[in-house]
Amino acid sequence: MRVAMLSPIAWSTPPKKYGPWEYIVSLLTESLLKKGIDVTLFATGDSSTAGKLHSVYPRPYEEDKEMNVKVYESLHIAEVFERADEFDIIHNHFDFLPLTYSRLVDTPVVTTIHGFSSRSILPVYKKYNENTFYVSISDSHRCPELDYVATVLHGIDVESFPFNEKPQDYILFLSRLDRFKGIKDAIEISKRSGMKLRIAGFIPDMDYFEKEVRPHIDGEQITYEGHIDSGFKKELLSNAYALIHPVKFDEPFGLGIVEAFACGTPVIAYNRGSMPELIQSGETGFIVNDIDEAVDALKYIDSIPRRKCREVAEKQYSADRMADDYINAYETILDKRKTEDKRPWGYYKILSDDPGFKVKTITVMPGEKISLQRHFHRSEHWFVVEGEGVVDEDKQHFKVKDGDSVDIPTTAVHRIMNTGDENLTFVEIAKGDFIEEEDIERLEDKYGRV
Incomplete structure (x- = not known):
């Protein structure tokens, strides 16, 4: 299997310090290579x-402010899709922009949705929902308006994290230092509990940091360790009494959570997003709702077996398990594509192919239409399941929408056109003594196939 792995270019892959998406891409890439992909x-x-690296720019744009980001993002994405025929799968970790290229190639595109920056980007995901494949990183992060081929929880290199049975007397905040990650709540938890707080992470907004965080840093009870590298991160996690994660939004996943588990460190997190999926309250940490509950939970951290946290990381959050899950998703996609065929007006998928009848789903894209045609050996029944359009059948001309059905007798001249803004999809049941493509006589076709 040949996979094109499209990573973001904000940071290097793997990142030197911060860069969660690039970090996952690197772990997945190297794990897949070990499995022969x-x-x-x-x-x-x-x-x-350890595999093949292809790049269009030498450095990440977060480290090179001279770089025109949009120019090189466009060149970076185009490079993958111009070489699409070389691959069986294109795996997109670059958010929504590569989806706009997906209908230009035959290679299936799978997108790991690492997060929605806002609902304003959802129209792109919805437009390409039917011709690409989406993977969620937690069940809580699934959008009900989209279809998913799998949920694949992130994995980490568990063995690289040192397990520590005897922690020190500090709690740790390890994340971006912004209002959404809850740094101010972490500071308040430290003050109310009397426990030392060590803070580490990337500062995305220096004004916020200077006004809301720095005044509380005294170098004794509350210290800021900086934007740290991987080695120091593992040291801090391993020695922490607990990781504090008072997240203020529905976080799709929390890499720091499972990294803490790998070190044996329990986690106290707010009840938002994927946190209840990751943390077994009372077993690997505590799910709480506010500062008071977090302070109270710290009193019971000693009841959490640190060995249990490590075992959960090994069993559920290894990079090897993540790679296996993605291979299963790739195979599902390739099997699905074996029963599909693309046409200039859209595509179809064969659901059943038996002697005497065939069942398909047919999807016609907005503004497109199938050829004006007739069949001599079969009749068809259409049932519209999505969208709206117009059917020509002999001398009849009528509109159809979701829930309507149409019968096409043998030798009837017919076609269907999508007149809506969304895809038009219908189920076609063909019955007859010969139901192959050679039975189609095209009388008129906008794509030059008569």
Whole structure:
């Protein structure tokens, strides 16, 4: 299997410090390579992989402010899709923009949705919902308006995190230092509990940091360790009494949570997003609702077996398990595509192919239409399941929408056109003594196939 792995270019893959999406892409790429998958990594030029690396710019744009971000994002994405025929799967970790290329290639595109920056980007995901494949990183992060081929929880290199049975007397905040990650609540939890707080992470908004965080840093009870590298991060996690994660939004996943587990460190987190999926309250930490409950939960941290946290990380959050889950998703997609065929007006999928009858779903894209045609050996029954359009059948001309059905007798001249703004999909049941493509006589066709 040949996979094109499309990584973001904000940071290198793997990142030197911060870069959660790039971090996951690197772990997945290297794990897939160990399992015999042929992976080409599309990332920044300073990235590293045991596979093939392809880049259009030497450095990440967060480290090179001279770089025109939109120009090189466009070139980076285009490079993958111009080489699409070389791959069996394109795995997109670059958010929504690559989806706009997906109908230009035959290679299936699977997108891991790492997060929605806002609902304003959802129209792109909805437009390409039917011709690409989405993977969620937690069940809580699934959008009800989209279809998903799988949920794959992130994995980490568990063995690289040192397990520590005897922690020190500090709690840790390890994340971006912004209002959404809850840094101010972490400071308040420290003050009310009397426990030392060590803070580490990337500062995305220096004004916020200077006004809301720095005044509380005294170098004794509350300290800021900086934007740390991987080695220091593991040291801090391993020695922490507990990780504090008072997140203020519905977080899709929390890498720091499972990294803490790998070190044996319990986690106290707010009841938002994926936190209840990751933390077994009372077993690997505590799910709480506010500062008071978090302070109270700290009194019971000693009841959490640190060995249990490590075992959960090993069993549920390894990079090896993540790679297996993605291979299963790839195989599901490739099997699904074996029963599909693309046409200039859209595509169809064969649901059943038996002697004497065939069942398909047919999807016609907005503004497109199938050829004006007739069949000599079969009749058809259509049932519209989505969208709206117009059917020509002999001398009849009528509108159809979701829930309508149409019968096409043998030798009837017919076609259907999508007149809506969304895809038109219908189920076609063909019955006859010969139901192959050779039975189609095209009388008129906008794509030159008469």
